[in-house]
Amino acid sequence: MSEAPILRDTVRSNGREALQKNIQAALALSEAIRSTLGPKGLDKLLIDDEGRTLVTNDGVTVLETAKVEHPVAKMMINASSTQDRIAKDGTTSTVILAGEMLQNAWQLVLQGIHPSTIARGYRKAEQYVLQCIPEIKLNSNNEINETVVKTSLAGKGYHSMQEVIAKVSLNAVKIVVDENNSVDMSKIKLISQTGGKVEDSKVFKGLMLPKKRISSDMKKEILDGKILLVDGGLEKKNVSTDLKLNVSGVGVLESFRQEERKMLMQQVDKIVEYGVNVLACRESIDDDVKNYLTEKGIQAFRRVARSDLNMLARACDAKLVNSIQTSRVSDLGDLVSSKNINIDGKDFWVVESNGKAATIVAKGSTVDILGEVERCFDDSLGVSVQLIEDGFIVCGGGASYVALARRLRRYAETIPGREQLAIEAYADAIEVIVRVLAENAGIDPISALLDVVAEQTNSDSDQFGINLTTGKPGNMLDLGVLEPQGIVKQALIGATEVAISILRIDDVLWAKQDLEMPVLPEDEM
Numbered sequence: 001m002s003e004a005p006i007l008r009d010t011v012r013s014n015g016r017e018a019l020q021k022n023i024q025a026a027l028a029l030s031e032a033i034r035s036t037l038g039p040k041g042l043d044k045l046l047i048d049d050e051g052r053t054l055v056t057n058d059g060v061t062v063l064e065t066a067k068v069e070h071p072v073a074k075m076m077i078n079a080s081s082t083q084d085r086i087a088k089d090g091t092t093s094t095v096i097l098a099g100e101m102l103q104n105a106w107q108l109v110l111q112g113i114h115p116s117t118i119a120r121g122y123r124k125a126e127q128y129v130l131q132c133i134p135e136i137k138l139n140s141n142n143e144i145n146e147t148v149v150k151t152s153l154a155g156k157g158y159h160s161m162q163e164v165i166a167k168v169s170l171n172a173v174k175i176v177v178d179e180n181n182s183v184d185m186s187k188i189k190l191i192s193q194t195g196g197k198v199e200d201s202k203v204f205k206g207l208m209l210p211k212k213r214i215s216s217d218m219k220k221e222i223l224d225g226k227i228l229l230v231d232g233g234l235e236k237k238n239v240s241t242d243l244k245l246n247v248s249g250v251g252v253l254e255s256f257r258q259e260e261r262k263m264l265m266q267q268v269d270k271i272v273e274y275g276v277n278v279l280a281c282r283e284s285i286d287d288d289v290k291n292y293l294t295e296k297g298i299q300a301f302r303r304v305a306r307s308d309l310n311m312l313a314r315a316c317d318a319k320l321v322n323s324i325q326t327s328r329v330s331d332l333g334d335l336v337s338s339k340n341i342n343i344d345g346k347d348f349w350v351v352e353s354n355g356k357a358a359t360i361v362a363k364g365s366t367v368d369i370l371g372e373v374e375r376c377f378d379d380s381l382g383v384s385v386q387l388i389e390d391g392f393i394v395c396g397g398g399a400s401y402v403a404l405a406r407r408l409r410r411y412a413e414t415i416p417g418r419e420q421l422a423i424e425a426y427a428d429a430i431e432v433i434v435r436v437l438a439e440n441a442g443i444d445p446i447s448a449l450l451d452v453v454a455e456q457t458n459s460d461s462d463q464f465g466i467n468l469t470t471g472k473p474g475n476m477l478d479l480g481v482l483e484p485q486g487i488v489k490q491a492l493i494g495a496t497e498v499a500i501s502i503l504r505i506d507d508v509l510w511a512k513q514d515l516e517m518p519v520l521p522e523d524e525m
């Protein structure tokens with residue numbers, strides 16, 4: 001039977017050819033970010049099509065900024081983005097691990113092993129290593145937590161910047177953690193400001209918005225109050241745009257205006273009756289309403305972004321209402337205090353509530369530095385959450401991967417048939433982290449790995465990884481190179497998932513003719 005018409009304009013590659021091309025694409029991608037891994041990893045300068053530049057060391061940022069068309073390369077980028085969403089850190093590692101798993105799989109394919117046998121072996125290997133993580137994990141504590149967050153920032157910024165970001169992130173998470181030890185990240189707000197040093201970044205209890213109360217005659221500080229959040233405003237309609245009036249006599253417009261004004265004042269009376277002390281509106285508040293609010297002792301804010309109103313609603317346990325007319329007393333939120341403060345000449349509104357919220361004010365001297373500071377906060381907050389919620393860590397510097405690979409090789413011996421080879425290939429693949437860390441520090445990668453494996457075996461300890469200063473194996477617990485277990489776990493899960501999905505593709509049907517393959521030098525495969 002001839003090929004279905006639907007395939008007429010389609011480029012098709014299948015079997016081994018498809019797999020080879022797909023693996024090439026995946027490898028091209030992991031090669032591209034390999035040099036950023038670890039504290040000695042280098043930065044990348046990214047320039048987008050509008051000429052904007054970005055200097056970063058963050059794997060997922062590099063990948064998400066790159067315009068990649070190849071579907072397999074996109075699968076790798078998705079794996080990295082998923083890692084970013086779930087674990088916040090370990091994004092570069094995930095892609096490097098997946099690339100290595102695929103490269104080793106290709107070697108097995110060349111020896112005549114079927115991709116689905118390899119996929120089965122990889123799945124077994126993954127399940128076994130995940131089962132082994134509890135054997136190598138350690139308990140964290142307050143002091144160690146800071147070290148762990150600093151490890152996650154290795155290679156990004158400089159020492160004192162890492163220290164401040166780690167401290168601030170941990171404190172922010174400690175402010176919002178609830179009695180069940182769970183952390184709602186949406187209760188942490190990050191405000192960034194240019195000017196000043198990164199070291200001046202601070203965390204504040206409560207939500208802080210770059211806003212000033214609408215009149216300085218209003219009270220500066222309200223304690224123990226009730227807040228109303230309105231997804232609208234307190235203003236007269238604009239006659240030219242918002243409504244149409246048939247004016248039939250002199251004074252009609254004036255009396256309409258007066259009636260409208262009266263209705264606005266009645267709305268103020270209504271919230272006074274409710275006992276509202278603080279009012280925040282998404283739209284504007286008219287000047288005569290402002291004076292009446294001031295008279296009634298209400299502190300008011302206008303043009304508050306909806307995202308901020310939602311955050312306030314969560315923090316104060318309030319409901320965002322569409323208008324004052326439809327609001328009810330039960331929509332009000334409680335606040336411990338609502339203050340207006342000034343930091344370095346800028347006005348802020350600080351709301352403290354029992355719903356716990358924290359605001360980080362991040363500083364950086366230039367927009368570029370501030371961008372990298374924000375990305376650092378993103379990573380370190382994610383790591384801090386895992387530490388506070390879970391509290392288990394593993395050794396970094398590749399130590400945990402070597403420890404898992406050692407166990408995996410012993411397990412492989414018990415598996416008969418060709419899957420054994422796949423499990424061994426998986427063990428070799430996860431050791432790539434030590435090799436790349438060494439490579440980026442100018443250390444011979446093969447000797448580094450062999451030395452670390454030998455040291456772990458001889459001392460029967462899972463804590464030895466590569467000391468990038470000496471180039472020799474070092475105890476990562478003593479050196480303070482530690483990471484949350486969740487990052488390693490998720491990196492292994494994500495990398496295995498994408499590697500297996502790519503191995504399972506044996507037919508590529510491409511509807512366009514001008515397909516572009518990321519190319520890799522011949523000797524890399």
Ligand code: ADP
Pocket residue numbers: 036037038039041057058059060089090091092093094151152153154155395396397398433437466467468481483
């Ligand atoms: P990722 O995006 O995967 O988190 P990073 O560039 O942040 O990539 O590098 C993380 C890796 O660097 C981890 O494997 C971590 O253990 C390792 N690492 C961090 N600091 C050190 C250090 N001082 N010595 C050795 N390895 C380190």
Ligand code: MG
Pocket residue numbers: 089090091152153379
């Ligand atoms: Mg990292």
